[in-house]
Every structure is written in structure tokens, then in C-alpha cells.
Amino acid sequence: MKAAIFEEIETIKIKEIKKPECDPKGVIVNVKACGICGSDIRNYHVGLKDGIKNQIMGHEIAGIVEEVGPEVKKFKVNDKVAIAPDVSCGNCYYCKRGLVNLCLNHRMIGTHWPGGFAQYIYLSSEILENGIINKIPRGVSFYSATISEPASSVIASQENAKVGLGDTVLIIGDGPIGCLHLEIARARGAATIIMAGLNRLKDASLFKPDYLIDVASKDVTSEVLKITGGLGADIAICAVPVAKTHNQAIESVRKRGKVVIFGGLPKTNPMTTINSNLIHYNELTLIGAFSYPGYIHEQALLAIKNGKIATKKYINEIVPLEEIENGIKLAESGKALKVLVDPWL
Ligand SMILES: [Zn+2]
């Protein structure tokens, strides 16, 4: 089969390798599409976790089950499935409490196992048992189903922040994650959505935020205060890996407001500066966000089926495996909102 191998930093080679073999407890999925994620872009430049090399990356996967081991009960040949990367252990302190995304032995497809930038992927019994694989609802295409993965993280964080009816939500970031936050906040009943962005404002405007702030020419906080009559937003979501957005968010929420730190900062420089007196006097809540449990992935697929997430507005580039490095550059430059790899093109 054809696969894109991440050999080392900034080097991906397309190779003909042996198609994975199925064992009695495993499944082989024919990969129909795999999204290029912000974390793929980061890993391309800084390397995979634990210094892992010579790996097939890719974790926003949609495909069709091609082979099923005789001992597998959950899946059958021709099932259409969406696959998310996270695999928990099922045994640790957090897993036992249902917080599987915080698993102490958390591992990922595309890092610790070969991922979706290939024509086939093998799912071991461990992945089938403690990973996140859901059937794609009828009427949802493979391409659209790949969006369920980034959408899941967004849904989980808004669930934790309790975004709800009547809320004014500030989203800092106009990339695909910012746009997903906009659509999910709207689906959850937010009354006013303010988006602040820089280089993808045109794409973001397709999602019709109530207000769109161009941070190149406008100050986020003063704009938000103007819009909210001096009160501030109920919730601010930082959806870009930029440290200074954290303080912008803290300055832009009302008393008892909530700030979600969604975009992770680079590992080499994760520090941020915030006005802690605003947290103190205004009784603010800071909320982290990492991954999600499996049922959220199911909700994401249903949100796509029900038109709450307009997947076609995100996907503006589909490339063959051979073009994957170009695809990474396109996504990185902001020229495309979401780039998918179709390994059969
Ligand atoms: Zn992703």
C-alpha cells in the first residue's frame, strides 16, 4: 500500500509498504480520507511526541472496514467508520473515574500507532477496546466525517465551560477551530458570537459571526466592551496557539466570566502572562481543554448529520498522499481552512 512516512522533522516520504495484516482480534480499515490537523503541522516542524520517527501520522480518519478478525464483535466488513486518535488504558486513576481523555497512559494513533496518511490502517484489539471509533451516520460522506475529530474537542470544551442559552461568546482565532467553536456555540444557544481573527477573516465570515474583529486594526477588548455595553463577554475562548490571547480573553469577559484555553502553546515556550488581579477581583474561571471521551465523538458525527456543522465550508482542499507536504503548507499559510488527504487520489 501507499503511505506517507514521517521520517524526521520536516521530511515526509511517500513509500510503497506492506499492507498491514489482520489478526483474530483486529480490524483493517480502508482509509478514504484523513484531515491535516494543527497538531500534524506542529509535529511536522518539531517532531512527534517521545521523539518517535518513521511513523505514519494522521488522526482525523474516515474509512470503511475491509477485514475483521473472527473474534471481533463490534464491527463488520463494510462498516463506515470515523476514527479519533486517543487511546486510554482503562485502568488508571482517571480512566476508572470516566475521565479517559486525562488517562495517565494516554497514547495516540498517528504517534504511537501508524495513522491515517496511508491507504489502510490496522486497528489492534487495544485500540478497538479503549480507542474512539464510531460508525458514520447515514448521509454523512467520508470527507465530512473527518471533521468529527476536531469538532469533538470543541464540543467537549464547550460542555466543560457550559456555553448555553443567551450567552455572549468571544472566540479568539479565525481558523477551522475558531469556526467550529462558532458553530457549536450557536448550536448550544449562544445569543451573540464575537470572533476575533487575523488572516482568515474571509473564510470565517462565511460562518456569519454576529461581530468579526480584525485584530490587525482593532483592539479586541475595547471592541468587546463596546459590543456588550461595557459588561464584557460571558465566555471567551482562546482558539489559537498565541500566548497574548490569554490576557485579551481575561480582559474581555464580565465578572464571573469564563476563559477557555483551547489552543496549546508550543512546548518550547508554554509560558503566558495574565493579569491575575482580574481573575481575583472579578472571580473569573479559567478552563483547560484537552481531547474528549468517545461519546462526544458520537455527538460530533450527529451534529454533522444534522447540519449543525457545515463541513463543506471547512474543506477547501483535498490532496493525494504525494502532495501531503504541500497540504501542510497550505493549511499553515491560512490559504485553506481545512486540508484533507485522500490516499486513493
Ligand atoms: Zn486533530
Ligand SMILES: [Zn+2]
Ligand atoms: Zn488510563
